[in-house]
Ligand SMILES: [Zn+2]
């Protein structure tokens with residue numbers, strides 16, 4: 220049974236669930252400061268770029284533990300993944316590019332073809348790590364805002380969203396379907412359904428173009444987290 224409408228909670232305006240994350244927005248605001256592009260040292264004709272998702276580079280922009288657990292959800296889409304919770308650094312190889320993600324909100328992309336590709340990859344990475352970004356309202360990773368666990372960001376109101384017109388909505392619908400009828404499943408099957416829902420949630424959040432829609436992926440991810448046994 221495919222749900223065409225979703226009932227979703229609302230959040231404070233200043234919570235990062237509501238504000239969303241979008242590199243194109245950021246670059247539109249502070250072009251030079253956000254994107255440093257150089258030729259790659261390792262491969263001729265390719266570009267590398269440093270992107271800063273925040274101005275305060277000494278801050279704890281990301282929760283390292285959540286970062287590593289998010290990246291593990293998408294493990295099989297990366298040809299290599301190393302993530303250190305202690306150092307707050309993740310390195311991965313994704314679609315032929317080397318990507319480093321730092322706790323302070325810095326992203327390094329290597330072996331990109333052109334500027335447009337850099338922006339596209341940076342945007343995908345920012346969606347991938349969104350759930351691990353620390354919310355300014357409560358000081359917790361935004362996944363805890365989305366699940367209501369932080370106790371500060373979730374509002375009592377709800378709203379309904381028509382999902383059928385949203386790009387990539389089939390991922391979202393499959394994800395919600397994976398979380399249905401879990402009663403009575405043996406632990407491995409239960410866990411593998413949660414993992415499928417998490418994967419689809421994140422996949423949707425990365426692929427759907429509008430950040431206003433991407434929040435539905437974050438909320439599905441939070442729903443799966445809450446169902447963890
Ligand atoms: Zn929040």
Ligand SMILES: [Zn+2]
Pocket residue numbers: 234354356357358359363364369370371372373
């Ligand atoms: Zn919160």
